[in-house]
Amino acid sequence: MSSYMAVLRLPFAARTFAAALVGRLSYGTVFLSLTLALTSATGSVGRTGAVVAVFALVIAGLAPLRARLIDRHGARRVLIPLSLAYSGSLLGLAAATWRPGTPLWVLEGAAVAAGATAPPLGPTMRTLWRAMCGRDRALMQRAFSLDTVAEEVIGVSGPLLVGLLVLVVDPALGLVLSAGLVAVGTVAMMASPVVGTAAAGRPRGSAEQQEPQEPQERREQPAPAPRAGLFRRRGLRTDRTASQRPLARILEPVVAATGVGLGLGAQNLVIVAFAVQRHQTSAIAWAEAGMSVGSIVGGLVYGAVTWSAPARTRLPLLTAALGLCVAATGLAPNVWALTTATTVTGLFMSPLMACAYLVADELAAEDARTAAGAWVNNAFNAGSSGGYAAMGTALARLPLGWCFAVAAAPMLVAAGVARAWQPRVKEAAPAPEAGVDVAEAVPVAVQ
Known part of the structure; x- marks a missing residue:
């Protein structure tokens, strides 16, 4: 257990991880909450299944795109708007299921909006773990293991929490709870100083993470060929082939x-x-x-x-x-x-x-x-x-x-x-660029 305490004693690790878990708990509560709220509102298992399936498919289908946006534009710029839009969509679903009679297309539209804006808190947290652990692969293994175990606990405790909640209140309030968890957790997570120093997810040349200036001799070299420039604009290394x-x-x-x-x-x-x-x-x-x-x-x-x-x-x-x-x-x-x-x-x-x-x-x-x-x-x-x-x-x-x-x-x-x-x-792995140690691209500790 002491090895895990070493992970949590990293600068800002405990507060960042705690905030992420609050937000990720929303994913442990939302599916059962949505199922119960829809069943109560529509009285149809078939309609409930259709809306939940749409919600899950849109989340899965757009997850890589949302994560790529974070890699290109930074976590704060992407996650906060996503979390607020997602919370608003869940509140809309809660309102739509509060009383029976809402048309199916309205429910499906709200489910699409919620699924499209679901913030990828898990992948983002793992990127932050890498920034905090730096080059220590053993420490990163412990961090990733702790993170995965926490996801397992959330998967068990989330439905139990909803089960207790619906004993005393309307099932739609489970969606309100899910909306609140993700909004509070994401905003608190993005307030952590480690987010501003994490190299992963930070676009090159941004104000928060400037690349070191190259020597004058290198800056005066001829511009790369057009094909190399195209790949660099896509965020790929210039020496990659299509198979890489x-x-x-x-x-x-x-x-x-x-x-x-x-x-x-x-x-x-x-x-x-x-x-x-x-x-x-x-x-x-x-x-x-x-x-x-x-x-x-x-x-x-x-x-x-x-x-x-x-x-x-x-x-x-x-x-x-x-x-x-x-x-x-x-x-x-x-x-x-x-x-x-x-x-x-x-x-x-x-x-x-x-x-x-x-x-x-x-x-x-x-x-x-x-x-x-x-x-x-x-x-x-x-x-x-x-x-x-x-x-x-x-x-x-x-x-x-x-x-x-x-x-x-x-x-x-x-x-x-x-x-x-x-x-x-x-x-196929490309060699590091001249004069750059790839492993050093992420800061070892957060100041």
Whole structure:
């Protein structure tokens, strides 16, 4: 635990992280709040599902774009307007669901507005962690592990908070709570001094982060060729080829996150079938609780250990281990064995995501780190939805035990792809520009 205290003792780390968690708690409360408010207002599960699906799809579809805006224009300029617009959209949804009779198109329009403006607080916080940790990769691993565990806790506590809230007030007030959390948390997070000194997400030549002046001899060199200038305007290095664009650079963690999302999404539906087949629906809650507990414990242990193998080596190993655990879950004969199996599976969940974020940070270009984290997060979420949807066909044709093996297959394939891609990325990585140490581009400590 002392290793995590070292993370929180970094200048301004505790206050920045606390503010970010307040804002991110909104994502733990908003989906259940929206579902309950819509069900109460429309009286239709079908309409509720349509609006929630629109909300989730727009959030996922535009997440990389919002993160890229932060990389180009800075966190304060982007996140504060986004958070205020998002809060206003949630308040509009709360007003629309307060009384029955609101047309479906109005609800969907408000959901689109909210999804389009949802601020990427998680990717931004990980970018700030990098700025605070500087070149200390071990410290950054602990910071990312702590961050991932906190996300897991939010995923569990958010719905519980909403469940308690709706016992005494209208479900629409859950949307009001979500709006307040994200507005207060984002503004407090952006008030932290570390935001103004973080190199990632700061456009070159801005007032807050000026590049060092080049020697006169270098400034008088001829201008680069037009093609190089085009790439530099896009925020890419001048020596990149088409195959070295930002998404290609972070293919390893994106593929791993996609495979894990597919597998865990599929496993969730198989667990539901397992519980229904045995007439023990409580097994669903026990299995999910076991997964969460395992993930929290695994993340805390993983972050506290100093690993000799680099993160890029650990990533495919963690992905394969998670896949093997999911496959082994198919051997569970009863609810208690199932819960034990999901708890063991959870031990690898937070470590894998923390490692994926760390690898994405290592491989991404200096001015695309927030977007890299958003791509990893989005890949997991999209994979989870796709795996849940696709598993229905397998459940209809295969024995239940084999369905767990099917759920594990995307993870094992992703582990192989991530491992096979490593030499290609290593060879393609551009050399640092003359006279510039890339690792020094981020300040080691905040003044």
